[in-house]
Amino acid sequence: QSVLTQPPSASGTPGQRVTVSCSGSSSNIGSNPVNWYQQLPGTAPRLLIYSSDQRPSGVPDRFSGSKSGTSASLAIFGLLSEDEADYYCAAWDDSLNGYVFGPGTKVTVL
C-alpha cells in the first residue's frame, strides 16, 4: 500500500492530452518536491520531471509537471505511441524518513 496514490491506468488517442495525478500528504508532496519517472516496457526507469515542474535536457516539452498542496500532476500533450509506458511519481516522506514512489500509472495510446 503506497502512501502516494496514482490511477492504475490512463489512455488517449494520438495527439490528445493525457493527465496523470499523484496524491499524497503533508509529509511528502505537501513539503517536498515531486519527481516523475517514465519506464518503457522492458527498460530501466528514466527521469522525466524533477522539482515538481522541471524538465531535464532531452525530455520533450510535451511533458509538463505541476504541484499544488498535497497533489501533483503530469501532463502529456500531443500524445505519441512512444509515450506508452508506466509513469511513477516520487517524493521524500518526512514521516517515513525515506523516499516513496507512487504505484505507477500505465499510459496506453489507443
Added chain:
Amino acid sequence: EVQLLESGGGLVQPGGSLRLSCGASGFAFSTYAMIWVRQAPGKGLEWVSLISRSGGGTWYADVAKGRFSVSRDNSNNTLHLRMDSLRAEDTAIYYCVKCRGSGSHSAYFFDYWGQGTLVTVSS
C-alpha cells in the same frame, strides 16, 4: 557518458545472503549520493536505501532495516548493497541510481539508472 553497471544478482535460498555491486563511470562518483531501488516482477518501484556522498550517512526503507547494508568505495567508484536474511519477497530487479539535487536529500531526484540486476530468492 554516465554509466552504472550492477552485478552480483542471482538465485539464493531463503535466509541466504548476497552482495550487489555497482560500478560507476562518467561522473565524479564521490560527489553524489546514491540509492538502490528495486522492482519485483510485474510490480512498481520501491526505494531500498540511500547513501550520502561520503558514505557517512545511510538511510533504509523499513523492509531493508536490519537486513540490508549499503556502502560505497569512492576510491574505486563502486556502490555496494549487502543483503542478509533474504526472503522470497525480496525477489526483484535491483537498480543502482545516481542522485542529484542541492541541499537536503529530501530534494534529491534520480537522474541516472543502471540496467538492474535480478535477485531471485527461492528454494
